[in-house]
Amino acid sequence: MTGIHGLSSASASSVALAALGAVVISIVLSSTMGFLGGKKWKAQGKHVFVTGGSQGLGLAVAELLASKGANVTICSRTESKLREAVGRVKAAAKSDQQTIEYVAADVSTFEGAKKAIASCSSVPDTVFCCAGGAKPGFFIDQTESDFEHGMRTDYWTSLGTAHAAANAMARNKVVDGKIVLVSSTVGLIGLIGYSQYGPMKHAIRGLAESLRSELILYGISVHAYFPGTIFSPGLEEENKTKPKITVEIEGTEDGSTPAQCAKGLIKGIERGHFFITTDFGTELFRVAALGAAPANRGLVDRATALIAWIAIPVWRTFIADRMIKKHRKEHAQSLAQQPK
Numbered sequence: 648m649t650g651i652h653g654l655s656s657a658s659a660s661s662v663a664l665a666a667l668g669a670v671v672i673s674i675v676l677s678s679t680m681g682f683l684g685g686k687k688w689k690a691q692g693k694h695v696f697v698t699g700g701s702q703g704l705g706l707a708v709a710e711l712l713a714s715k716g717a718n719v720t721i722c723s724r725t726e727s728k729l730r731e732a733v734g735r736v737k738a739a740a741k742s743d744q745q746t747i748e749y750v751a752a753d754v755s756t757f758e759g760a761k762k763a764i765a766s767c768s769s770v771p772d773t774v775f776c777c778a779g780g781a782k783p784g785f786f787i788d789q790t791e792s793d794f795e796h797g798m799r800t801d802y803w804t805s806l807g808t809a810h811a812a813a814n815a816m817a818r819n820k821v822v823d824g825k826i827v828l829v830s831s832t833v834g835l836i837g838l839i840g841y842s843q844y845g846p847m848k849h850a851i852r853g854l855a856e857s858l859r860s861e862l863i864l865y866g867i868s869v870h871a872y873f874p875g876t877i878f879s880p881g882l883e884e885e886n887k888t889k890p891k892i893t894v895e896i897e898g899t900e901d902g903s904t905p906a907q908c909a910k911g912l913i914k915g916i917e918r919g920h921f922f923i924t925t926d927f928g929t930e931l932f933r934v935a936a937l938g939a940a941p942a943n944r945g946l947v948d949r950a951t952a953l954i955a956w957i958a959i960p961v962w963r964t965f966i967a968d969r970m971i972k973k974h975r976k977e978h979a980q981s982l983a984q985q986p987k
């Protein structure tokens with residue numbers, strides 16, 4: 648007797664059994680965090696260091712964790728902004744016993760990042776690398792200096808901070824250390840206007856995977872966050888130079904407040920998720936691009952990947968690429984007006 652694909656029913660049932668086995672293993676592996684690791688991460692009593700902590704996502708993360716009882720050090724380059732921001736973090740704190748401070752530093756060099764970590768009143772056990780920002784534009788318009796700036800602002804800030812933090816944590820035997828890297832939706836996909844920025848956010852994903860593996864040595868856990876549009880001061884700034892076509896594809900209405908993003912990010916961390924998203928579109932891109940990274944919920948991730956398998960090519964072909972093709976004429980006209 649033969650089954651549907653000409654398989655004997657015996658081998659069809661062994662295929663089914665193997666599939667079932669894979670599902671069970673997948674569920675077990677993805678739930679080990681809950682069953683074996685046991686402990687849910689708590690902000691209470693931690694010392695959290697946040698780069699990009701003077702505004703936008705970083706400030707919202709600092710405020711939220713202070714409200715949950717963490718000691719917080721915010722870091723960015725501009726002291727005047729830090730002074731105001733640290734007041735907001737203090738106001739959000741659960742009690743006046745918490746240490747809330749700021750460190751003014753440029754973390755885009757190893758020297759700056761090392762100094763920033765060393766200036767904290769104690770070794771931080773939890774580090775959020777939120778510093779970053781895009782300078783969108785058309786690939787052919789951008790200069791070598793724009794790309795170099797992107798590497799510094801969007802990759803090196805995280806690399807330097809993670810390097811300084813891992814050193815401090817490992818050498819001071821910090822228990823349950825944590826490093827959180829911030830990528831973007833465009834760290835999972837490519838999108839017109841973001842060639843100076845997206846590839847750096849892809850690099851952040853690679854850094855997260857490398858560090859997740861190696862920092863097991865020291866019991867330091869690593870997470871990467873992939874936010875969609877955040878209504879932040881940085882977004883207002885980048886929108887001044889963002890190509891119209893990029894704005895159209897992103898949609899001006901679609902996005903979240905820094906506070907909404909911080910809330911979703913912390914929820915993901917508490918659940919022990921490795922790659923964290925806070926909007927459905929990016930969640931589809933995450934499961935489609937998961938590769939060998941750990942899933943969040945084994946079975947659900949795989950089911951979501953089935954949706955992504957259909958939805959992503961449809962979105963790309965009939966929405967994104969089509970909009971770009973429609974934009975060709977307008978773009979050619981503006982190109983013709985530029986000097987060669």
Ligand SMILES: NC(=O)C1=CN([C@@H]2O[C@H](COP(=O)(O)OP(=O)(O)OC[C@H]3O[C@@H](n4cnc5c(N)ncnc54)[C@H](OP(=O)(O)O)[C@@H]3O)[C@@H](O)[C@H]2O)C=CC1
Pocket residue numbers: 698699700701702703704705722723724725726728752753754755776777778779780781800804829830831832873874875876877878879880881882905
């Ligand atoms: N806004 C968005 O739509 C999205 C943002 N993201 C990412 O989320 C993160 C936060 O974004 P957002 O909330 O918009 O942030 P903002 O652009 O509003 O703020 C950036 C923060 O980083 C600080 N910063 C920048 N460069 C350095 C540096 N070299 N050293 C120290 N601090 C620095 C800034 O302060 P100062 O200039 O004073 O140093 C500021 O505090 C970024 O990594 C961004 O790429 C991801 C997806 C979408």
Ligand SMILES: CCCCCCCCCCCCCCCC(=O)[C@@H](N)CO
Pocket residue numbers: 780781831832833838874875876877881882885896897927928929931958959962
């Ligand atoms: C099948 C799936 C459909 C989903 C559609 C979603 C469309 C995604 C558009 C990309 C949004 C880019 C946000 C991040 C931008 C960013 O990082 C900068 N703003 C940095 O400041």
